Amino acid sequence: MSAPALNAFRHTAVAAIAAAALLTGSSATAADPGITADTIKLGMFAPMTGSMAVGSLTLLGATAIYKSVNDEGGINGRKIELVVEDDGCDPNKTIAAVKKLMSQDNVFMIHGGWCSGTALAAKPEFERAPGFPWMVLGAASAAVSKPTLPNVFQPIATTDTVAKAMVDFALSKANSKRIAIISHSDEWGKSHLEPLLANLKKAGIEPVETAYLERGSADATSQILRIRNAKPDFVLAVLYAPELTLYVRDAFKYNLKVPIVTTQGVSAEDMVKRVGNAAATSEMFVFYPLNSTLEAPGMQKWIDMFKKYNPGAPVETLSFLGSTGTLAVVEALKKAGPDLTRAKVIDELNKITNFNPGISSGSLTFTPEVHAGISTGKMVYMPTGEKPVIVDKYPAKP
Amino acid sequence: MLGQLIASGIVVGGIYTLMALGMTVLFRSTTVVNFCHGEFFMVGAFAVLLTQSKLGWLMGASIVFALVLMYAIGALIERGLLRPLQNAPHISLTMMTVALSYLLKGLSRFFYGREVVPLPPILAGDPIEFFDIVLAPQDVLIVLFSLFVVLVAYWFFNYTRSGKVIQAASQTPRGAALVGINVPRLRNIMWGVGAMLGAMAGILIAPTTLVYPDMGGHVLIRAFAAMTLGGFGSLPGAVIGSMSLGVIENLLGGYVSSALVEIAAYLVIIAVLIVRPQGIMGEWRQGRG
Numbered sequence: 264m265s266a267p268a269l270n271a272f273r274h275t276a277v278a279a280i281a282a283a284a285l286l287t288g289s290s291a292t293a294a295d296p297g298i299t300a301d302t303i304k305l306g307m308f309a310p311m312t313g314s315m316a317v318g319s320l321t322l323l324g325a326t327a328i329y330k331s332v333n334d335e336g337g338i339n340g341r342k343i344e345l346v347v348e349d350d351g352c353d354p355n356k357t358i359a360a361v362k363k364l365m366s367q368d369n370v371f372m373i374h375g376g377w378c379s380g381t382a383l384a385a386k387p388e389f390e391r392a393p394g395f396p397w398m399v400l401g402a403a404s405a406a407v408s409k410p411t412l413p414n415v416f417q418p419i420a421t422t423d424t425v426a427k428a429m430v431d432f433a434l435s436k437a438n439s440k441r442i443a444i445i446s447h448s449d450e451w452g453k454s455h456l457e458p459l460l461a462n463l464k465k466a467g468i469e470p471v472e473t474a475y476l477e478r479g480s481a482d483a484t485s486q487i488l489r490i491r492n493a494k495p496d497f498v499l500a501v502l503y504a505p506e507l508t509l510y511v512r513d514a515f516k517y518n519l520k521v522p523i524v525t526t527q528g529v530s531a532e533d534m535v536k537r538v539g540n541a542a543a544t545s546e547m548f549v550f551y552p553l554n555s556t557l558e559a560p561g562m563q564k565w566i567d568m569f570k571k572y573n574p575g576a577p578v579e580t581l582s583f584l585g586s587t588g589t590l591a592v593v594e595a596l597k598k599a600g601p602d603l604t605r606a607k608v609i610d611e612l613n614k615i616t617n618f619n620p621g622i623s624s625g626s627l628t629f630t631p632e633v634h635a636g637i638s639t640g641k642m643v644y645m646p647t648g649e650k651p652v653i654v655d656k657y658p659a660k661p
Numbered sequence: 662m663l664g665q666l667i668a669s670g671i672v673v674g675g676i677y678t679l680m681a682l683g684m685t686v687l688f689r690s691t692t693v694v695n696f697c698h699g700e701f702f703m704v705g706a707f708a709v710l711l712t713q714s715k716l717g718w719l720m721g722a723s724i725v726f727a728l729v730l731m732y733a734i735g736a737l738i739e740r741g742l743l744r745p746l747q748n749a750p751h752i753s754l755t756m757m758t759v760a761l762s763y764l765l766k767g768l769s770r771f772f773y774g775r776e777v778v779p780l781p782p783i784l785a786g787d788p789i790e791f792f793d794i795v796l797a798p799q800d801v802l803i804v805l806f807s808l809f810v811v812l813v814a815y816w817f818f819n820y821t822r823s824g825k826v827i828q829a830a831s832q833t834p835r836g837a838a839l840v841g842i843n844v845p846r847l848r849n850i851m852w853g854v855g856a857m858l859g860a861m862a863g864i865l866i867a868p869t870t871l872v873y874p875d876m877g878g879h880v881l882i883r884a885f886a887a888m889t890l891g892g893f894g895s896l897p898g899a900v901i902g903s904m905s906l907g908v909i910e911n912l913l914g915g916y917v918s919s920a921l922v923e924i925a926a927y928l929v930i931i932a933v934l935i936v937r938p939q940g941i942m943g944e945w946r947q948g949r950g
Contacts (some may be wrong), residue, residue: 312770313875317777351770448920474919479879481676481870482907484669485914485922488662505777505871512869516788516795517665537779537871 295605297371303341303596303603305329306364308348308357308375308385309400315352317504317533317581318377321401322347324565324582325374325589327572332593339601346370352377354384361385365395372396372608374585374592379404379422380450389415396608398592400585403527404454408635414605416612418588418627418636420527425550426458428640429524432548433497434466435656436522443472443495443521445486445510447502455501455526471495476506483513491519500525508537515543522546522657524642530580531643531651532557541648548657551643552584552624556651561621580643587623587637591615664794666911672800674907675807676866680884681891681899682814683858688894689818690827690851692751693743696758698859698884699877700765705731705860706867706876707769710780720783724864728857735856739849747845769874782868803865810858811900818896827851886926889933892940901941 297304309322329343337343346368348360357376364370365388372395376382382402389397390412399407399417403425408417420428433442442463446452456473463470472493474486487510490498498514500507500523507529514520527550535544555561557578569582576582595611596603612629615636619626625639641655680698687695708727712718718726738761746753784798818824830837830844838844863877870876883906891902906929914922921928933940 316770448923475923476919477879477923479870479875480922481866481880482669482673482911485666485911486919488665488915489919492662505873508779508871509869516797518795537777539779539781 295371295603296369298341298603301337301341302344303338304344304346304368304370305592306346306348306361306368306370306373306375307400308350308360308364308373308381309377310352310381311347311349313351313353315378315503318352318401320577320579320582321377321585322375323573323576324569325400325585327569328586328589328593330572331568338593338596339603341603348375350375350378350381352381354381357381357385358388361388365392371603372398372592372605374398374589375400376407377401378451379407379454382407383450386412386415394605394609396605396612398588398612400588401581404451405458405635406454408633411632411634413631414609416588416591416629416634416636418591418623419584420550420552420624420637420640421635422454422526423458423635424638424640425526426455427462428550428642429499429526430459430462430466432524432642432655432657433499433522434468436497436658439496439657440468441471441493441495442468442497442499443474443490443493444470444499445474445476445490445502446500447478447506448475449478451503451528452501459499459501470499476502476510478503478506480506480509483509484517486510487514487517487519490514490521491517495521497521498523502528504529504533504537507534511538511543511547512540515540520546522548524548524550526550527552527584527640531645533579533581535645535648541645544644544648545646546644548642548644548654551580551641551653552637553580554621554624556643556653558650565622583622587618587620587627590620590622591618591627591629591636594618662793662915664792666915667908668794668796669800670908670911671904672796672803672907673910674887674904675803676862676880677883677887677903677907678807678900679810679858679862679865680880681887681903682810682896683855683862684884684888685894685896685899686814686858687851687855688888689896690831691739691743691848692831693754693758695855696755696881697738697762697765698855699881700762700769701731701735701856701859702863702877702880703769703872703874704734704765704863705857706780706863706872707773708860709864710778710867710872713781714778720781724783727860727864731856731860732853736849736853738856739852743852744845744848747848766874766877773874777871777873780864780867780872783865799865799868806861806865807900810861811896814896883926886929888940889930890940892942895940895942898940898942 310316310318333342350357350360376399379402393413397415403422405421405423446456472490474489476483476486498521531549538544566578595608598611599607613631615629617626623637625637627636629636641653643651643653645651684695684698705727708730709723712723712726782799784802786798788795788797827847830842830847834844887902887906891898910922910925913925
């Protein structure tokens with residue numbers, strides 16, 4: 264073969280190899296796992312059993328939206344196929360569930376994680392797979408989306424937002440200077456406690472008492488007496504529902520009648536039922552992640568949808584905690600088009616700006632740099648134990 | 662504050678007492694350390710809750726039903742699962758109770774996993790104030806009932822023939838069998854009684870802690886610590902250990918740091934095992950005779 268012919272052959276060969284590589288590459292991208300001609304396999308995980316199983320309401324709220332989307336024809340011709348795993352709010356179970364969803368079920372993306380401890384346990388799995396999209400379901404720890412991973416999106420008010428709102432609310436009470444804190448000491452508790460202390464420090468306030476009440480406790484006397492002795496104007500409570508019930512009941516019994524502001528880990532309606540004493544909960548303010556109360560006309564559409572797909576399941580605030588994130592997933596899948604890839608979905612999620620279907624307390628915005636999507640919230644309380652009232656500062660008047 | 666901390670410590674110590682007594686009764690009569698006692702605690706509370714909320718039963722009827730049910734469950738567990746292992750090593754019996762613990766918890770999660778629900782107190786009403794001490798009527802009931810059970814158990818094991826036979830049968834089962842004592846039958850009864858005591862503790866504390874599948878774990882650890890402090894197998898030791906632990910937790914939490922409440926039980930276990938392994942009332946036994 265002559266030199267020019269050899270060169271021509273070389274150029275042709277290089278071009279052919281490059282074309283083949285491009286083709287192979289594009290076909291590999293188009294064939295991301297979990298996608299077929301008519302389905303998108305989506306993995307979900309949340310606590311369905313155990314003492315934190317109330318988180319399953321958030322998952323049911325999300326699945327109702329996905330099922331409704333399917334009934335309306337799906338997304339770009341594909342139906343969403345859900346694979347749901349119970350994480351039991353247990354980090355070890357969660358890691359196993361995420362690995363199963365990723366490797367065994369071969370889902371396209373994951374939408375899950377209600378407990379902060381489990382979401383943080385799952386985070387390294389997604390760090391090792393930076394092209395695999397994960398929309399967090401309801402876990403609020405700011406550490407889930409901070410530092411930002413390219414594939415992890417947190418569509419709810421994080422603990423940083425909640426803590427700031429709690430401190431601002433407590434300080435909105437006239438002459439409120441003496442702040443006490445009662446908290447769990449686990450990962451979830453710490454994820455609130457640190458920003459609470461930081462926000463108090465910014466306001467020039469040192470808590471008059473910081474008491475710890477652990478999960479499963481049967482008595483809160485020593486914690487309540489310490490707080491009562493500190494004579495606080497407001498108590499910031501970072502407790503899950505069983506222990507918050509114990510605290511609220513016993514605080515009332517020991518005549519510690521100080522307003523309480525707490526996180527979105529509980530719902531006001533549920534707490535009023537559990538405590539069973541409207542006087543004890545009349546000044547218990549709960550961070551409210553929704554735009555309006557469940558009675559508001561704007562929520563009816565979402566309540567009807569929840570009931571349709573989950574007959575018999577209780578309709579509570581937590582049922583809609585993950586709804587905005589779910590709608591954001593649907594939006595991104597739609598915009599990514601029929602040639603669906605994980606990279607395209609991540610790209611579309613990064614473009615979501617001021618997304619507000621009217622469910623959450625604020626609009627959702629993701630950028631490549633910030634994946635903590637909602638930065639506002641209000642408080643809800645039930646002054647008479649009957650109707651919830653949303654307020655943004657104390658004293659609260661209907 | 663001191664009076665209140667001690668009074669509340671005695672109340673929660675009353676719950677630990679009922680738990681520890683149930684475990685001690687079983688340990689004395691069968692030498693088995695029962696890791697599913699926390700689940701007896703939980704199932705008893707659920708039985709009352711469900712008969713009240715689903716069937717509309719009165720509190721008294723629900724409690725009687727729950728106690729009979731728990732006796733039957735305890736006796737069935739002994740007959741069906743532990744008696745076949747009666748000649749197996751201790752570890753096999755212990756592992757069976759561990760497995761049962763997870764099984765009962767798993768079953769209750771399966772059927773009732775999403776709910777954390779309150780149970781009405783047996784004695785409702787306004788708190789009772791005595792100087793600076795405030796107690797709910799249910800708190801008083803817990804203490805009185807615990808004392809009653811302690812006295813009955815003490816009388817039974819020390820002053821009745823049956824109680825002495827049960828202890829003798831646990832210390833030398835072969836010897837007891839040789840003189841005509843039906844040892845398996847006695848063990849069966851004690852499993853039923855132990856389960857009833859666990860259930861009663863659950864029913865008494867559930868109005869405070871709420872009812873949920875994992876409610877027994879926290880109290881089980883306290884009962885172990887109380888038994889270790891009082892002396893494994895000692896009835897007075899179980900009472901002294903339980904009451905002391907309840908008060909220690911509250912005093913540490915009230916005067917030192919609330920963070921110590923959670924670890925007080927573990928500190929007690931470690932300290933007792935190092936300083937006085939047989940516990941305060943010391944009835945340390947090895948083997949099953």
